[in-house]
Amino acid sequence: MPARERESLIEKLLLEKIRSSVGDASFHIAFRDEGLPEMNGAKAGNVVIRDRKALTHLLLDPEVGFGDGYMQGQIEVHGDLVRFLEEAMRGMRSAGRKKSWSNRMLCRWLGFVQDNTRKGSAANIHHHYDLNTDFYKLWLDKDMVYTCAYFPTPEATLEESQTAKLEHVCRKLQLQPGEKIVEAGCGWGSLALYMAAHYNVAVRAFNISHEQIQYARAQAKERGLTDRIEFVEDDYRNISGKFDAFVSVGMLEHVGREHYAELGNVIRNAIGDSGRGLLHFIGKNRPAAFSVWIRKYVFPGAYAPALREALEICERNAYSVLDVENLRLHYAKTLEHWLERYEQSVDRVSAMFGPEFVRMWRLYLAGSLASFRIGQLQLFQVVFAGPACRQIPWTRAHLYAGDAGVEGESQWAHVRF
């Protein structure tokens, strides 16, 4: 057999194996351009693998192999990338394919080198959030809210929906004027600024991203809120002081499963038996490792817990869970907006970080969108209260009252003590 033909046979076998591992997904996979003309019927795009190394890597570890190949330009997706990723993820889920040996080894290795100790967290957070505020400005909303929005209707704009999310969180926390609130992981400060401006509370907000804290402080100054907000550049484990409520939006993903007990103690020290709190985080239906490829390049140390895992934080403090809401579809919608804005700015992103980064970030956004759409990821908001908390809302109707909230009356249940 001539070398060329032998090679082609091996490639055909490899391709066949890859195709079978994604079950009945409706896209085509080809090596170089072979067979491309016949691929026009594909519903979810065509995948072209440009070299043998990428093909082999894809077979050894579909997740990281695809991510690396796509990022480096050796794997191309012609058609709708998000739709293709949905199909591939769904196909692999229904084919019941187990993680490959190489993926599991890498997963374990990352778990070890990216552990969220104080030092590890500093490095992990720096990797992502200190990237460059101008970069994030290209595709986030005007208030720089880098977490799931709350769309009152699917047609609402991203700006409206990020404001609606901040309002939704404040209503869930039932903030009262003059209360003291602590926030763990405050991003660019949007929630802290909103709480202080609209609910007249005193906020102490923690974050270990230097870039973000700098930005948040400048915002507080600009809006004349420095007397009511303190932005602290420090680890959540160093939170001190006594507060009426604890809030954390999009930080639990960076805490790491093995540090939940520490977080539980931090919350208990902050709000005691009488406080209340809210955790907003990306979760899963069942315990499972977070995407290895995303941890490798985008979010070192990330972990999205199953709801039961996250609730250990409440249970160990004997806190009552008052309300859990799943906003998975809202995160999919948020990511649609981000991805759309991102695509409009790829030239500027490329000028900033080069074409490989452009593809990496696109895959991260598109892959997250696909994951929320098919339910591989969930978004939970959990409201809890200490056993001696006197402020338990009678119903949740106030969350949905047209003009309640900011100045509205809240209906308290006055629990006798």
Place this chain on the structure above:
Amino acid sequence: MPARERESLIEKLLLEKIRSSVGDASFHIAFRDEGLPEMNGAKAGNVVIRDRKALTHLLLDPEVGFGDGYMQGQIEVHGDLVRFLEEAMRGMRSAGRKKSWSNRMLCRWLGFVQDNTRKGSAANIHHHYDLNTDFYKLWLDKDMVYTCAYFPTPEATLEESQTAKLEHVCRKLQLQPGEKIVEAGCGWGSLALYMAAHYNVAVRAFNISHEQIQYARAQAKERGLTDRIEFVEDDYRNISGKFDAFVSVGMLEHVGREHYAELGNVIRNAIGDSGRGLLHFIGKNRPAAFSVWIRKYVFPGAYAPALREALEICERNAYSVLDVENLRLHYAKTLEHWLERYEQSVDRVSAMFGPEFVRMWRLYLAGSLASFRIGQLQLFQVVFAGPACRQIPWTRAHLYAGDAGVEGESQWAHVRF
């Protein structure tokens, strides 16, 4: 030392030990009538222990000792019974007193003899629910809803609030005309009848209480709903058929921790990957045994799970938790209504079952009320959906829409597949 004095000294010591075990609770405890004249300052009633045996039992096992003594008339509470129980429970909780040896042994023994196997469940359910429908009519609402009501406002009547609860559950389930619903543990049929009448769905409702099923069938006939409801006198483990939604209100407490896997399988068989469901149950902040005294006399085999324990049922099926609501204060309010109606009917209850039963049932209602007030018990409503469920509500606003619901429009997220 003369015998009378020695006896009095021992009693004094025993009393002292009992007092110290309830911490700083604000009530007085006396043996016979000794010291009663000085007890007028007590905020939460006076307790008089009538004989030595009751005193000793109380010391060996405060929970069962008090329950037995109260039921048998050897322990009296002068003043507000509910308030006294709240104080005693709170006092024991803050004193951090561990369960006594005798209580733990009894707890284990009951766990063994009251196991909720098919045969065990039949006996356990018969003990409580087959008591006598006329008895329950004395203190439940007109629709015989024997679970936590939903009070739109604290001032709403019990009848309004039980109807509101049925409506709240239907809205959470997002029932669509023509759908097939299965209910596990249907009581006297109130929810099944409401769903069929107001949402035009076909209901198959299971219960192993013969008395309740008889009553429910008669109601279906009277309301002309027999073509849409089938009341089945059988164990939830024998549920067969395929359904759009699963619902269970107030049954999980009778399933028993060790049978959750069976229940999980039943739900999976009933609604598969595409269905949705709701579990409404009494829970706790942390795993702990259910009151031994209540299991001994009132609810054999009962267990109120921590939320995390109950969520295992969802997690094992990879179901998404969509919504959790805690209605603890609503159960306290429901019990206030039940207790008030019960007290108005004690003469008839006494004629039915005698004075000892009157005191037993009063203590069960008052103790439950106190437990919900102080947060010893919680009430969770959990909504979940299979990974392929196409009907995920966009927000929860429809639950609170004034006139939505029955004929109202629901806003669906159309998840593409």
